[in-house]
Amino acid sequence: MVSCFPDMYSQILMPTDRSAAARFFRVLGDPTRLQILELLGDGERTVSELVSAVAQPQPRISTHLACLRHCGFVETERRGKEVVYRLALGGLDGILDRALDTMSPVAKRLATCTRIGPDWV
16 A cells, blocks of 8 residues: 555554454454443443353353453453453444444345354454
């Protein structure tokens, strides 16, 4: 890309940034993780509260929470025997709202896409 402002796009073109951006969207690319993030957007929750709300087995929720924690999307606090999770990354609600607006014209196609799935990448 040629620009009269050479530094304007330098971060976009860096391979490490692209890789990090792809991983960022991959974290958001799982329906369970999205649901967990939406729930945490309403306030902090324990693992048992998330298991109940998401209606999936505790080990699966814990695996998703480990991913979200490792990638910096959530943080934890131990309170007695319980661990409480809360969002650590601001602005997610804006990204998700913008994504819904952006994908609206192609939502039906995305819902039926068989080219990108869990085995992709």
